Amino acid sequence: MKIEWSSSLVARARVYAALGEPARLAIVDRLSLGDASPGELGRALGLATNLLAHHVKLLAKAGVVERSRSEGDHRRTYLRLRPAVLTGAGPAGAVRAPRVVFVCTHNSARSQLATALWQRGSDVPATSAGTEPVEDVHPMAVAAAREHGLSLSHARTAHVSDVLAPTDLVVAVCDTAHEHLGERAPERLHWSVPDPVRAGTRAAFDHALRDLADRVGRLAPVVDPEPGAPDVRP
Known part of the structure; x- marks a missing residue:
């Protein structure tokens, strides 16, 4: 045969x-x-x-x-x-951290969406920050979050210098922030998520949210709280 x-x-x-x-x-x-x-x-x-x-x-x-x-x-x-x-491919072993901090340049869209997704899917505390934060969360990020059952109504922007602690697991969700963080978070992870603010379209924000949701879904199951670490919830 x-x-x-x-x-x-x-x-x-x-x-x-x-x-x-x-x-x-x-x-x-x-x-x-x-x-x-x-x-x-x-x-x-x-x-x-x-x-x-x-x-x-x-x-x-x-x-x-x-x-x-x-x-x-x-x-x-x-x-x-x-x-x-891949089917069932994942990193070996667990990552331990008392808190996850998502960082982008302006802290107005990707880092805020990633934090909201994380808080929905993990018990490990999370917050966000920016290397050059603007004053407000982008309204299209707020709208995209709302359409996917997330809320950014109480989200505020902050500078990384005011947020990062040495024990944080830092995830840079944009290329510029990753390249600017330098030694402030040497063990950080990097997610190269295109900036939806540049495109300024609903489709761009939806694409960024889907990309982030997929990445959060892969990372969250392998992150455990650091044993004995203090509670650093935002």
Whole structure:
């Protein structure tokens, strides 16, 4: 009997083959929690530039990861996981933190939406901040939140200097904030979520909210409160 290899079967085999190497699986684990530039990945995993490039090329060819251009420093690219390609892939082990702080540049949209999503799906406290905060939360962010059963009616903007504590798990939800945070949060995660304020459309805000919801849904189950840590609820 002749077996017909379907395109979906071939694609699945390519994914499994790409994951069948410890370094590539480590890359997937790292990107399961947040995006990273090739340089950041190499430093985090201790991989030489040429070896990392080889592994990333194979993962990209299998459709497991994709690249995006930074909205802050356009010379930079970030790698992000394509979770729909994987089934049940997740980071190994738990992340412990007393609080999660979502950071974007103006603290007016993405970081506020991420915080609202987190508070709905996790018992670990969360808040937000900006590297250059504006005065008010963007009205289209408030509207997008409302349409998805979230409330930003009491949300206020704040500067990272007034919010961050050394024990926080910091998640930069925009490229510019990630690039500007520097050593203020050296162990932070990075989510390269396009800025909906730049587009100024309802579709852009809905897309950002869906992207954030997917990422929060992957991170929240692996974050546990730090044992014995003080309550730092906002």
